[in-house]
Amino acid sequence: MKRTVRAGLVLTAILGTGCAVVPARFAVRDAAGAKAVKRIAIMPFFLANQLSVDMDAPDKAPGLFSAGRVNYSRMFGATAEKVLGGRFTFVYGAMVEKELMQLGHYTGYVPEAGAGQRTGFTIQDAVQVGKALGVDAILIGAYAFGETQQMRAYFNEAISLRLIDVNTGKVLWGVTSRQSDNGGTVMQKALDKILKEAP
């Protein structure tokens, strides 16, 4: 009886603080194609809140808003190597960015442009970069965070990823993860899901 009361109190406390654990979700579009994938290039993530894509603005970056900026795709790449390294080989960061720059759309970080600068690439660019790097597939990602109080009540951070075959340009699988609590990270949840469910 005591245990039931205690469990009830814990549940009430969890619901009362608005904490909600949303499980990561995975969808397979082409299982046969996905099975053949060994080498993956991770593209800089689309940063939804900034209408831009990830760019490397290291400690050198001046200004209040750009210093200490997190590069989510590089962070994801490093974690993916640890979690999925036995299964896939990843290419990410400077190598991918260099190839993207050669296509012209992606500028990377330009110190003269100052804070608030944006950059980007098209899906066609990403496929072309994948081919140039000799990978089987590219991973396109989008990252978002709850920017206002109301948004944070719904989600703290969220990530969506799609694996695309560089030969066909078709999506092989996708994964998404969102959290409105402070436990764990969306990246870790997404990687665990890939580890368990990727064909």
Add this chain to the structure above:
Amino acid sequence: MRGVRSIALVLLAAAAAGGCSTAGGKARLYTENAVMPDMVAVLLPSNSSNDLAAPDTMRKCVAATMVALGYLPVVSTAQEEQLRLIGVTDGGQMKAIKPEALSGALGTDGLLYTDVETFSNINIGVYKSRHVVGTILLSDAKGNKLWNVWGEVANRKVTNPLDTDAIARSFVEGMAEKWVQKLLKIHLLEEAGQTAIEMSKKTPEWPDTPAAKATAIRRDLPKN
């Protein structure tokens, strides 16, 4: 008699003074059990408001909540450049362009159209209102509509009309807040974010909508 009228006026003023918020969202599904697109281009919003900052603010809030709903929003300077190549520089032009041309240029299987209907910050001291209304529509690459969601948030505050000091304070505070927020490009961001969340609560998710939410969306649909 005069005393009674004064008391009635004070009571009325006291009742009117204070704040109120309204928020809501509604969805319309065009196809039941449709496969949701894997990559969605978040197109330049059409702006029916008088605020030039409205499209960018709404677009980033909508794009962020799309990630939370499981979608992959494709939005960056490269997409804007691609649109410029086919002659699109303004959100108002979007509906005049064939969806196949848009999805072909952007390489996505979904197109998200946003319309900012209201984006207003009214401040006359005695009355302040921050009001955002928007709609989003998702179609597939061929232009077949999948869903359409409407959202609204209004935060209103009325100051006691008999308290002139409070009215002056409210006016100055409101003006300063507006000026600073415009400078930092976060003007009405709170309301735009809240509107995007109100819409999200009624938006079908990728890859599929949780059963409870799907039931709630269906319950909201107009009866034929």
